Amino acid sequence: MVNPFDDTYFMKKAIQEAELAYEKGEIPIGAVIVIDNRIIARAHNLTETLNDVTAHAEMQAITAAANFLGGKYLINCTLYVTIEPCQMCAGALYWSQISNIVYGARDLNRGCINMKTKLHPKTQIKGGLLEEETANLLKRFFIERRNLN
Amino acid sequence: MVNPFDDTYFMKKAIQEAELAYEKGEIPIGAVIVIDNRIIARAHNLTETLNDVTAHAEMQAITAAANFLGGKYLINCTLYVTIEPCQMCAGALYWSQISNIVYGARDLNRGCINMKTKLHPKTQIKGGLLEEETANLLKRFFIERRNLN
Numbered sequence: 001m002v003n004p005f006d007d008t009y010f011m012k013k014a015i016q017e018a019e020l021a022y023e024k025g026e027i028p029i030g031a032v033i034v035i036d037n038r039i040i041a042r043a044h045n046l047t048e049t050l051n052d053v054t055a056h057a058e059m060q061a062i063t064a065a066a067n068f069l070g071g072k073y074l075i076n077c078t079l080y081v082t083i084e085p086c087q088m089c090a091g092a093l094y095w096s097q098i099s100n101i102v103y104g105a106r107d108l109n110r111g112c113i114n115m116k117t118k119l120h121p122k123t124q125i126k127g128g129l130l131e132e133e134t135a136n137l138l139k140r141f142f143i144e145r146r147n148l149n
Numbered sequence: 150m151v152n153p154f155d156d157t158y159f160m161k162k163a164i165q166e167a168e169l170a171y172e173k174g175e176i177p178i179g180a181v182i183v184i185d186n187r188i189i190a191r192a193h194n195l196t197e198t199l200n201d202v203t204a205h206a207e208m209q210a211i212t213a214a215a216n217f218l219g220g221k222y223l224i225n226c227t228l229y230v231t232i233e234p235c236q237m238c239a240g241a242l243y244w245s246q247i248s249n250i251v252y253g254a255r256d257l258n259r260g261c262i263n264m265k266t267k268l269h270p271k272t273q274i275k276g277g278l279l280e281e282e283t284a285n286l287l288k289r290f291f292i293e294r295r296n297l298n
Contacts (some may be wrong), residue, residue: 096202
């Protein structure tokens with residue numbers, strides 16, 4: 001039997017969120033949080049709209065998922081995020097004790113892997129899912145912005 | 150002339166915030182953000198009350214200060230926080246490009262210094278201000294909690 005709810009399915013939902021950010025002139029990064037094949041939080045980057053550096057997709061998704069669950073720990077949850085999380089978001093994920101993180105493209109400059117941000121020992125992280133698609137969305141955004149200026 | 154608005158003055162305001170957290174059963178950490186000797190944000194840890202790991206004092210203060218300033222960068226601002234910031238908060242401070250961070254007691258286990266979280270090159274950080282007072286508040290809180298359980 002084919003499972004329609006695989007990692008690719010949920011990453012595509014995160015990409016849809018990133019596209020919503022794109023349409024608002026925000027750096028296009030999107031995230032969803034899933035438990036038992038059910039999406040319990042969807043969010044996209046809103047740092048410009050809210051004038052708030054803390055309004056990354058992941059941060060909003062963490063808050064929304066905890067609100068849905070009625071508890072602050074995201075045990076048995078998986079975060080799907082289009083780009084590798086930064087220090088801040090990885091730091092928040094550390095506190096959340098989330099079970100799984102799946103990201104699309106790497107962020108070699110500001111991502112948590114090269115920054116060596118510590119994740120919770122219970123957290124598994126893997127990347128490279130729909131990498132080209134997630135990275136291209138970002139590239140297209142920055143090329144467009146450069147041409148506007 | 151004596152300047153009443155020195156680092157100690159503002160750290161005491163952060164300690165007042167930490168005391169408000171204590172009264173709510175929250176880990177007692179408080180923060181204020183100051184620009185031109187004026188407090189533009191006050192916050193204390195609310196992770197239990199809000200069921201949200203992202204609700205650290207610093208995170209709320211960053212959001213509130215940006216809201217006050219109408220811009221997301223905290224240039225010329227100083228954060229006073231009773232305990233050394235964690236990875237998440239230091240990561241948020243990195244994005245904010247805040248000019249100064251002054252903390253009270255070190256957090257050797259989860260603080261940004263030992264965790265090697267990267268701050269913005271424009272940010273100065275110093276610690277140890279009213280260290281005993283800020284650390285004692287935490288110690289008293291954890292001793293009390295242990296005795297309750």
